[in-house]
Amino acid sequence: MSFDKVFRERPFKWGDVSNFMHYLADEKLVSRLHEAIKFRQQVTTDEKKVEYFRRRLLEEYENNKNVRMAVDVCVHCGQCLNACPTYITTGDPYNSPLGRAELIRAVIKADKVSGKLFGRAVGAVKKIDMNYIKKIYTYYWLCLICRRCGYACPLGVEQTDVTRVVRGILYEIGMASRFTALTVDAHWKSGNNMNLTPGAVKSIIDFVVNEIKQERGIELKVKIDEPAYALLLPSSADYFMNMETLKGYLLFLYAIGIDYTLSTKAAETANFGLFLHPKHLQGLAEKYVNVARELGVKLVIAGECGHAWRAHKNYTLPRLREYGIELVHIHHLVAKAIREGKIKLNPEANGDIVYMYQDPCQYARGGDLTEEPRFILSHVAKRWVDPEHNRSWTWCCGGQGGNLTDEVVPLVTQYARLWYEEALKKDAQWVIRPCSICKAQLSHVVPYLNKMYGKEIKYSGLMDLVYRALVI
Structure with a gap:
């Protein structure tokens, strides 16, 4: 089925995107990756995988501040829901920082938990089996690791670091996104x-x-x-x-x-x-x-x-x-x-286009790189604008965290509407996102979004404009 057809005929079931599961890496690929880091743990049966996952998660709960805070400190205030692009887009409570934390809280606390999430008794899971682990895998791999929730949380809970911990444990029992595993293997x-x-x-x-x-x-x-x-x-x-x-x-x-x-x-x-x-x-x-x-x-x-x-x-x-x-x-x-005046730039070379600078997540919320790109853009372009949500509040491109994989393209295209509509609000004609993942994501989604909105927005990195503007 063509993507156009999927995009038209596969509307989101509000409150449930569990059908968008990253394909699993096969055993041979996982074994190669284990060998690369000299990881010797071999967990074969489903029963042993569940046991190992729970034991490792408990270890992290005891020793990792971020995991403990996500489980014990979170008061369900909902601030992360208002910030999370995956929840805002889909409405699935598990496709949110709070929802993902509830999934692992049920494993860590077992029968001791009785809290509810949006009216669902998450803590009342009667059996932690492989079906439940697969549910954890599905939602933790749909996390964009964009860190927006951490900036919104009044208590400083860093849910995306918890995502990385959970994914690491899943990898140890042989459950890894095929796309990310193939990329790491390459x-x-x-x-x-x-x-x-x-x-x-x-x-x-x-x-x-x-x-x-x-x-x-x-x-x-x-x-x-x-x-x-x-x-x-x-x-x-x-x-x-x-x-x-x-x-x-x-x-x-x-x-x-x-x-x-x-x-x-x-x-x-x-x-x-x-x-x-x-x-x-x-x-x-x-x-x-x-x-x-x-x-x-x-x-x-x-x-x-x-x-x-x-x-x-x-x-x-x-x-x-x-x-x-x-x-x-x-x-x-x-x-x-x-x-220092070491180079000469001609912004005329980049035309009368209205550019918009959109911060890549990991520059703004993980790399302290926000002002230099804007300073450069002001010297290589005649006209440029910031989106309403900029710097620490930038919207993820939708493909971060390993979500460039084909099986979730319809979903991440919906995520991308958040930043795309910001460009429309300010009549931007060209989006600057100087990140390899951003550019790859935009190559997937911009053609469909342009078609959907009847626009012709273009995109590139920042060094593209530097190349055109440099006067040698």
């Missing part, structure tokens, strides 16, 4: 999410360099796998879907005269381990550290990707600093170059 094997070979990376760079020469009359020489002062980490999607973003990186770094290199071993800034399990997050981050040390760089430059920046800022950067290496986002460098 990163372990090839150093990037798209399984690009070293030859493919070099060929694409040659192609992009040739395009820059034709368009801008400048012949660039790009180091690959060579020692340099800095290491550039693009998203692997920049090699295919977001080539204008990649051109922006290369032309800007040429303009400021920095000595940099790319690595075929780390042709990826993203880290999907953030969505799956902490050991995968840490293991994949170590790949960046190892490559940076091998190449002898003093600086690592992260490309446009929100969850990548959150992982880099909170894990990769502290590890790099142990070896005297710094890490910055490409936007930090661009903003610094503008302030």
Whole structure:
């Protein structure tokens, strides 16, 4: 059935989206991932999986402040419901921070819980079996990990960190989203999410360099796998879907005269381990550290990707600093170059279009990166606007947390209406979302939303505009 037909004929059953379940990774794939992080626990029967899940969840409850707060401190005030895009869109109480917490509260407290959620006796679950674990899996993988609920909670309960804990335990019993598992597996094997070979990376760079020469009359020489002062980490999607973003990186770094290199071993800034399990997050981050040390760089430059920046800022950067290496986002460098007068920009090059800057979740609510992009945009575009909900209150693109997978596209397209309608309110013609996941999500949903609303909104990253505006 075509997506158009599904979109028209599969209306949401208000209060229940449990049919949108992420496909499960098969045992062979999960075993490969276990081997990558040297995880030896083998839980085979359903009975043992339920027992293991409950035991591990109780351990986290005893030792993890966020899990304990979600279970014990939450007073059901409902502030997270008003903030959560998944609940606002679907009305399913379990598809909300509070609802997801109730699902695990029933496991942790067992028969001791008698609380109700929207009139449902969640705590009165008579049997925690695999069907119940599958329900937990369904709703915890529909969480966008956008952190909006944490900013709304008056008590500071961080439900999205609980999501990561629960997903980690589910992974340990062999239950992982196939899409995210395949992405993490590709990163372990090839150093990037798209399984690009070293030859493919070099060929694409040659192609992009040739395009820059034709368009801008400048012949660039790009180091690959060579020692340099800095290491550039693009998203692997920049090699295919977001080539204008990649051109922006290369032309800007040429303009400021920095000595940099790319690595075929780390042709990826993203880290999907953030969505799956902490050991995968840490293991994949170590790949960046190892490559940076091998190449002898003093600086690592992260490309446009929100969850990548959150992982880099909170894990990769502290590890790099142990070896005297710094890490910055490409936007930090661009903003610094503008302030110091190292580059010249012509906003006329980006036309009379009304641009709207929409903060990627993990920049605004996990990476402290909100003002630099706006500063850059004010120098590369003649006209731009902020949405009503900006910075810490930005709406998720709808594809975060591993929700880019095909089986939930109809659902995440509905999530996307929140940010899309914000663009319509201010007559924006072009949405800037400098995040690899955002751009991938928009490539899925914008054609359908444009058709639905009769509009022609376009989208891109921020470095795309920098590329056009740079005067060399």
